[in-house]
Amino acid sequence: MERTVFTVTDLKQYAYCPRIVFYTYCLPLVRPTTGKMDEGRLAHEEARDRERRRTLRIYGLENARRHFDVWVASDQLGLTGRIDLVLEVAPDSPGSAVAPDLSGSAAAPDSSGIEWIPVDYKQTARRAGPHLRRQLAAYGIMLEETWGGAVRRGFIYSLITRRAEEVLLTAALRREVRETVAAMREMVEQERMPDPPSSRKPCVNCEFRRFCNDVE
Ligand code: SF4
Numbered sequence: 001m002e003r004t005v006f007t008v009t010d011l012k013q014y015a016y017c018p019r020i021v022f023y024t025y026c027l028p029l030v031r032p033t034t035g036k037m038d039e040g041r042l043a044h045e046e047a048r049d050r051e052r053r054r055t056l057r058i059y060g061l062e063n064a065r066r067h068f069d070v071w072v073a074s075d076q077l078g079l080t081g082r083i084d085l086v087l088e089v090a091p092d093s094p095g096s097a098v099a100p101d102l103s104g105s106a107a108a109p110d111s112s113g114i115e116w117i118p119v120d121y122k123q124t125a126r127r128a129g130p131h132l133r134r135q136l137a138a139y140g141i142m143l144e145e146t147w148g149g150a151v152r153r154g155f156i157y158s159l160i161t162r163r164a165e166e167v168l169l170t171a172a173l174r175r176e177v178r179e180t181v182a183a184m185r186e187m188v189e190q191e192r193m194p195d196p197p198s199s200r201k202p203c204v205n206c207e208f209r210r211f212c213n214d215v216e
Helices: 008-016 018-026 035-051 130-147 171-189
Strands: 065-074 079-089 115-122 153-158 164-168
Touching: 008 018, 008 079, 008 130, 008 171, 018 171, 035 115, 065 130, 079 130, 079 153, 115 130, 130 153, 130 164, 130 171
Parallel strands: 115 153
Antiparallel strands: 065 079, 079 115, 153 164
């Protein structure tokens, strides 16, 4: 059996309801493609395009270089994704978190001393919950594997409030990412349909609802 390569969108869906990922990979023919999903994607892309013209002051990194829509992947995790924005911070820039004497450590930046910082845009005013933090950590892990060097932190930027939250990519957060991907893989490989979420709130507007006969 070929190894499934998941996307960061799958991680997001899994947090909403694991069954959506099950449908995507185990019953791909029943998976709906809905106007609602396309509209959400379009709104996100339009908001993101507007953000490109804005200042970097919000991150405290005005001298950083910006890379938009960066494709990354991790062979170790079996995961791919596209990062909204990656900030490139030179070691001597104001705001850089990379001390020059860190090379050679387990979490060393690449030889140039550049710090890479992933930024994920969100379309909510609420503080970033655990699943958004996991997504950001997944981007960081993939960025390390794709571009090399260490990623120590990232930002979750609200397109609504125009505020950025800094998130440290701790060992615990990285472990959560690995465990979540492993749980998704086990579910798909064993073709085991998960139970619906304990709260039926996510079912109310779920695009997959007509496939779930056990939820009211
Ligand atoms: S209807 Fe409910 S249980 Fe079914 S996929 Fe959607 S959220 Fe999950």
